[in-house]
Amino acid sequence: xxxxxxxxxxxxxxxxxxxxxxxxxxxxxxxxxxxxxxxxxxxxxxxxxxxxxxxxxxxxxxxxxxxxxxxxxxxxxxxxxxxxxxxxxxxxxxxxxxxxxxxxxxxxxxxxxxxxxxxxxxxxxxxxxxxxxxxxxxxxxxxxxxxxxxxxxxxxxxxxxxxxxxxxxxxxxxxxxxxxxxxxxxxxxxxxxxxxxxxxxxxxxxxxxxxxxxxxxxxxxxxxxxxxxxxxxxxxxxxxxxxxxxxxxxxxxxxxxxxxxxxxxxxxxxxxxxxxxxxxxxxxxxxxxxxxxxxxxxxxxxxxxxxxxxxxxxxxxxxxxxxxxxxxxxxxxxxxxxxxxxxxxxxxxxxxxxxxxxxxxxxx
Amino acid sequence: xxxxxxxxxxxxxxxxxxxxxxxxxxxxxxxxxxxxxxxxxxxxxxxxxxxxxxxxxxxxxxxxxxxxxxxxxxxxxxxxxxxxxxxxxxxxxxxxxxxxxxxxxxxxxxxxxxxxxxxxxxxxxxxxxxxxxxxxxxxxxxxxxxxxxxxxxxxxxxxxxxxxxxxxxxxxxxxxxxxxxxxxxxxxxxxxxxxxxxxxxxxxxxxxxxxxxxxxxxxxxxxxxxxxxxxxxxxxxxxxxxxxxxxxxxxxxxxxxxxxxxxxxxxxxxxxxxxxxxxxxxxxxxxxxxxxxxxxxxxxxxxxxxxxxxxxxxxxxxxxxxxxxxxxxxxxxxxxxxxxxxxxxxxxxxxxxxxxxxxxxxxx
Numbered sequence: 001x002x003x004x005x006x007x008x009x010x011x012x013x014x015x016x017x018x019x020x021x022x023x024x025x026x027x028x029x030x031x032x033x034x035x036x037x038x039x040x041x042x043x044x045x046x047x048x049x050x051x052x053x054x055x056x057x058x059x060x061x062x063x064x065x066x067x068x069x070x071x072x073x074x075x076x077x078x079x080x081x082x083x084x085x086x087x088x089x090x091x092x093x094x095x096x097x098x099x100x101x102x103x104x105x106x107x108x109x110x111x112x113x114x115x116x117x118x119x120x121x122x123x124x125x126x127x128x129x130x131x132x133x134x135x136x137x138x139x140x141x142x143x144x145x146x147x148x149x150x151x152x153x154x155x156x157x158x159x160x161x162x163x164x165x166x167x168x169x170x171x172x173x174x175x176x177x178x179x180x181x182x183x184x185x186x187x188x189x190x191x192x193x194x195x196x197x198x199x200x201x202x203x204x205x206x207x208x209x210x211x212x213x214x215x216x217x218x219x220x221x222x223x224x225x226x227x228x229x230x231x232x233x234x235x236x237x238x239x240x241x242x243x244x245x246x247x248x249x250x251x252x253x254x255x256x257x258x259x260x261x262x263x264x265x266x267x268x269x270x271x272x273x274x275x276x277x278x279x280x281x282x283x284x285x286x287x288x289x290x291x292x293x294x295x296x297x298x299x300x301x302x303x304x305x306x307x308x309x310x311x312x313x314x315x316x317x318x319x320x321x322x323x324x325x326x327x328x329x330x331x332x333x334x335x336x337x338x339x340x341x342x343x344x345x346x347x348x349x350x351x352x353x354x355x356x357x358x359x360x361x362x363x364x
Numbered sequence: 365x366x367x368x369x370x371x372x373x374x375x376x377x378x379x380x381x382x383x384x385x386x387x388x389x390x391x392x393x394x395x396x397x398x399x400x401x402x403x404x405x406x407x408x409x410x411x412x413x414x415x416x417x418x419x420x421x422x423x424x425x426x427x428x429x430x431x432x433x434x435x436x437x438x439x440x441x442x443x444x445x446x447x448x449x450x451x452x453x454x455x456x457x458x459x460x461x462x463x464x465x466x467x468x469x470x471x472x473x474x475x476x477x478x479x480x481x482x483x484x485x486x487x488x489x490x491x492x493x494x495x496x497x498x499x500x501x502x503x504x505x506x507x508x509x510x511x512x513x514x515x516x517x518x519x520x521x522x523x524x525x526x527x528x529x530x531x532x533x534x535x536x537x538x539x540x541x542x543x544x545x546x547x548x549x550x551x552x553x554x555x556x557x558x559x560x561x562x563x564x565x566x567x568x569x570x571x572x573x574x575x576x577x578x579x580x581x582x583x584x585x586x587x588x589x590x591x592x593x594x595x596x597x598x599x600x601x602x603x604x605x606x607x608x609x610x611x612x613x614x615x616x617x618x619x620x621x622x623x624x625x626x627x628x629x630x631x632x633x634x635x636x637x638x639x640x641x642x643x644x645x646x647x648x649x650x651x652x653x654x655x656x657x658x659x660x661x662x663x664x665x666x667x668x669x670x671x672x673x674x675x676x677x678x679x680x681x682x683x684x685x686x687x688x689x690x691x692x693x694x695x696x697x698x699x700x701x702x703x704x705x706x707x708x709x710x711x712x713x714x715x716x717x718x719x720x721x722x723x724x725x726x727x728x
Contacts, residue, residue, distance in 0.1 A: 086619050113621070257477070307727070361703065
């Protein structure tokens with residue numbers, strides 16, 4: 001399963017599963033008449049963005065100006081920075097350069113931010129679309145639906161091109177929540193768009209979507225969806241029942257370096273050489289551990305140090321010998337991709353390519 | 365406090381505080397007649413390792429062969445890979461190359477690993493020292509003190525140069541635990557070393573130490589200490605009372621991008637542009653949040669997304685305006701350093717240098 005030339009720990013991407021995930025989301029979103037602008041912060045990789053665009057994505061979504069620059073340089077012509085940017089002079093300069101390369105949209109979530117952004121962009125403000133962020137229940141950034149008009153007026157006064165609204169239903173990341181969060185998302189986007197329309201704005205884009213909600217069909221207020229994680233899947237999506245074991249395209253290859261049969265009060269456990277510096281340490285309180293093992297569903301990753309994962313082994317199977325190579329599905333794949341400079345692409349257990357994580361670490 | 369040319373989010377290192385931390389640990393360890401081999405996985409930076417060596421460190425400790433290669437190439441002559449390595453042919457080749465550049469010690473925690481390691485190294489096995497890992501209460505890797513002799517015999521039979529024992533008292537990372545963990549560490553190391561001596565081995569190195577335990581003075585069984593985090597401090601060390609606010613050398617500069625006065629049932633909060641992709645998402649259950657603010661001790665970082673930190677603001681102070689630049693102390697500084705390619709070095713609020721995180725991402 002793990003090609004012999006791979007030195008552990010290493011990130012493996014199964015290209016057939018990846019392709020299938022990309023195609024499934026593209027056809028689901030297309031089938032509902034919506035636009036797909038996948039969030040590439042998940043993979044930060046040019047090869048994968050190219051596949052998403054080839055499968056029909058209308059553009060891409062990024063989290064930072066730095067990420068936008070990497071993909072614009074690769075020729076992506078439609079980029080949305082789904083983040084409530086605070087724009088100072090250096091940001092304005094970079095946004096101008098981006099707007100010269102592609103259709104550019106950015107997020108904003110307050111009148112003050114819109115005014116500052118428009119002021120810094122000056123005569124170029126109109127060349128950049130702004131989408132107003134709506135809080136649909138995640139309670140992070142974003143304004144309430146009835147507050148969007150105030151922000152839109154400030155943006156328009158500052159010369160910005162108000163194009164619509166967006167939300168991230170991050171509260172979908174909890175067991176039992178995806179359907180309710182998708183409802184909140186639809187309702188909030190619908191109310192915000194309606195308010196903007198009534199205030200005389202032309203609403204071109206209504207952007208929603210997280211991986212847990214994006215495949216939930218039904219009447220959607222959105223025009224665009226921005227799922228990210230779906231390309232790979234991860235242990236969170238598995239435990240939220242938003243993907244199956246067979247849908248997981250990314251795993252971390254690891255080696256058993258320490259092994260402890262139960263004795264002297266100790267439990268039966270192994271330690272592998274993949275820790276938080278490759279798996280990432282996100283662990284929501286509802287997760288069963290720090291990742292899952294595709295070949296051993298009952299094994300539990302109970303502790304993570306920087307270079308060690310401690311795995312409690314189920315009584316139902318033999319404790320693996322030292323040197324055994326195992327694969328781990330990380331809890332949150334976006335963090336894993338941001339920890340490595342390259343990934344090993346495999347097909348049917350053989351290495352076919354190495355991809356560079358081109359936008360890794362582009363935090364600003 | 366944050367130099368105006370810094371684009372957030374960014375990692376700032378205060379060089380005066382760093383120098384003071386390096387000197388304090390060096391003189392404390394020297395004062396007790398012990399050797400200091402700081403763990404450089406914390407900083408992964410050549411400039412900082414050079415300072416530690418200049419302050420009297422006998423060598424350095426690393427977690428991976430890849431980290432060892434980076435520092436050996438910079439001329440470090442004494443390196444301990446404090447990890448229970450499982451050695452296959454490619455690892456053996458790299459260990460041979462390292463042993464030709466420096467005095468090299470590696471960890472081992474089982475007879476099987478020792479046998480495999482010796483076998484792979486063949487005629488070169490004797491050029492590498494091995495230290496047997498002891499579990500002093502952290503229950504991760506390592507053997508119990510009375511099991512070291514069995515491992516030592518296997519290592520010696522495989523041609524390896526058995527040089528002593530080491531432990532990591534990781535259970536010191538809990539409030540109230542450092543002193544007890546230091547006692548466990550001493551007792552375990554003492555018993556393991558005694559067992560080796562009685563079995564006829566010459567015990568040259570007895571290596572212990574974590575940042576929470578390294579400054580606890582008193583009779584020590586160790587000959588060497590390997591603290592890492594002490595160079596920077598972090599929010600975990602603060603909350604464990606192992607450093608003061610003034611000892612923290614590393615902060616993440618961030619900007620307020622979203623701001624929410626209490627209304628409509630929402631709490632009073634801000635969102636800044638530093639998330640888990642720069643702060644790291646380690647959060648032990650005893651921590652007050654995902655980091656601390658040096659200028660606002662009562663503020664709580666209650667949630668972390670990849671590019672957002674949500675901060676609940678205390679009633680005792682004004683909610684900062686949008687665009688305000690704040691510094692955050694990460695919970696676990698080793699993860700932060702592993703997320704960035706470079707850090708901005710400051711002195712008295714002015715930028716003096718940029719350092720590359722040379723061993724970032726060297727997971728194998």
